[in-house]
Amino acid sequence: MTTDGRAILDFADRKTLVRVLLGFVVAALVLYLVAVGIGTEDLSRAFADAKLRWLALGCVSTALCLVAWGKAWQVVLEVAGIDEPFRKLVVTYFAATFANYVTPLGQAGGEPFIAYVLSRDTEASYEDSLASVVTADLLNLLPFFSFAAVGMGWLLWQASLPAAVRPLAMGLLVLAVGVPALTIAGWRFRERLARGFMRVAAPVARRTPKLSVEGVHERIHDLGAAFDRIAAEPRALVRALAFSYVGWVFFALPLxxxxxxxxxxxxxxxxxxxxxxxxxAGIVPSPGGLGGxxxxLTALLIGLVGLTEAEAYAVSLVYRxxxxxxxxxLGGLAAIYVISRN
Structure with missing residues (x-):
């Protein structure tokens, strides 16, 4: 078995697998109870005339979304000095996405694991991989907020933002302001943050046989250097951002x-x-935000589109x-291929 295959298996220990399975069971129970509360007969009627060709188009759109985001990933990696064939890298991206989607809270913090898989599957160091993954994720946030702002602006123009939807709109507004502000502050004061991290990490490293203060300091220095190399190529970042926008279009189309x-x-x-x-809602502690x-989505479709509960829930299930x-x-197949590659 190659090192890239072991990367998946090393992470998937028994405790992680139990947590993943428990997350799916709880989420499935929640979805079932919601369906029962709405009425299974009403849901059956909503699905009665379903046209599967549209569902197939939604699946194709999701695949194209992941391909576009994988391409943005490749552009950022090239800036970091990592040249990987796209046909290989996109499979790694699909496999990492699978791990991110099945891990509870993966959507809220899966970057370290994705960087781990990437570093084991390519010639990249972990620091370069983590810097590239974080940069690509930050670039993906710009179309996220841009599209949300366009949609919110249209709703406000139409004066059709229901009271029940306003908390989510406020959440988007807070993220739209807070995330860029934190990113800028983190970049500006990165040296202070690194020193603060070392003050916290040093006592832990001294008490851990597998760590050393010098090793942790070197890792932090290498990570900062990787971010500096990426920031020095703004044209490449614009290219990556273009792929991020394309990916977000295909991410939204399945709805x-x-x-x-x-x-x-x-x-x-x-x-x-x-x-x-x-x-x-993807930050709920379930795999991929399942259930939340x-x-x-059901609440948004009821409030904004005027659908019945059964119709809104049916659309939500098809979208998911x-x-x-x-x-x-798709990612599971990619993960199997990554494990058995070569």
Missing amino acids: YFAGQTVGIPIGPLLVLFIVPASTI VEIA VASYWFAIG
């Missing part, structure tokens, strides 16, 4: 296709707001099949 699947048209501008707003995203379960299936 439009989900509506078409069950015969309910959802306006593109509404999609631009609903998808980012529902993504906030579906409930948030195309955007989440299909990504897990």
Whole structure:
């Protein structure tokens, strides 16, 4: 077995697998109870005339989204001096996405693990991998906020932002202001942050046989150097940002296709707001936000589109099949290939 295959298996210890399985069981129970509360007969009627070709288009859109984000990843890696063939890198990206989607809270903090897989699957150091992954994720936030702002602006112009939706809108506004502010502050005061981290990490390193203060300091220095190399190539970052925008378009389209699947048209501008707003629910402690995203989507579709509970829940389930379960299936196959590659 190659080192890239061991990267997946080393991380997937028994405790992690139990936590993943428990997360899926709890989320499935929540989704079942919601379905029972809405009424299984009403849901069956909502699915009665489903057009699967639209669902297939949603799955294709998800695949294209991951390919575009994988390309943005490659651009950032090239800036860091890591030249990997895209056909190999995109498989690694799919496999890392699978691990991120099945791990509880993976959506809220899976970058260290993705960087671990990337460093084991390529010639990149862990520091270069982590800097590249964090940079690509930050670039993905710009289209996230841009599309949300366009959708929110349209809703406010139409004076159709219900009271029930305002907390999510406020959450998006806080993120839109807070994340860039924290990023700028973190970059400006990165040396102070590094020194503060060392003051905290040094006592721990002295008491841990596998760590040393010098080793931790070297890792922090290498990580800072990796960020500096990436920041020195603004043109490449613009290219990566373009792929991030393309990826976000394909990330949002499955909701439009989900509506078409069950015969309910959802306006593109509404999609631009609903998808980012529902993504906030992805921080719930379940794999890929399972359960939380579906409930948030249902509430948004009821409040903004005027659907019945059964219709909104049906659209939410179809959307998650195309955007989440299909990504897990595709990423799972990629993970198996990564394990058995060569």
